[in-house]
Amino acid sequence: MTRITKPAHPKRIRAPLEGKAVISDRLIEENSLVVDGGRTSVDVRIPWYRAVPASCIADVSFTVDGRTPPAGSVRVELNGTERRLDEFAALVEEQWFPTDALTVSGDLEVESGTEHLVSVELKLFIPYIVTAHGVLMIDERKEMRMTANSVRPTEAVR
Template sequence: MTMTEGMIRPDALTARDGQLAVAVHLPWYRSLPISCIESIDVAVDGVRVAIRSIAVPGFTGRLEEAGRSDAAWDLRDSLEVTLDAPARPGTVVPIEVGIAVRIPYIQQAAGVPLVQRAVVRTEFTIP
């Protein structure tokens, strides 16, 4: 199994308050601080969409705020990513999720931490 295989699961797409949300699982083998998220990019039907908020137990807010949080992204928890995209129930949409996560305890060079990048493309029917 690769790091990305379990990142987006079959039940990952939901509708919340009329907006799409996607549950993303950590593409790494250990839990990490939420502050290690470098970037998240989501495209719906080929169009990049804005991220309204992200959430894990202990943190809910904007990606820019995650760097100041002490919350951890546990392997067993999904990162709930709420999108600025309307949910149209019954519509089939292609989704692409890209994420970059800094691995603070592995360095590529002196002072340069490893950044694990993963991209998953799949299709969902909006519930």
């Protein structure tokens, strides 16, 4: 008869993602804080592995050094078109792909060339995952220190 016993001190198995970047770690695009006159913007990446309709973007907000732009000044750019956040609910045919950034901007005076603490919060419905409570909504938040640029880094290369 073979007897299977557990070791007295089981070996710890590391979680596969321990110490690795996960999708939500990319919520804020590095070096994307841009100051243009009195407006400030930051690029946001979808914290999901598949595209979702733009109508699934429930909310997105940002702060710089703890300061929030006035709600009425906030605009969100997706696929080259800038809109108010409340316009996204009707965009069921437009997709947000994991390879594309969403740019959120607002009236906020930020000093260019200096480092700032940027915080982004995103609420996103995942339409193909339905739970007993309804459609799954993920609520992601990330902070990152970055230097404010007066032009987008990709524009500076041109």
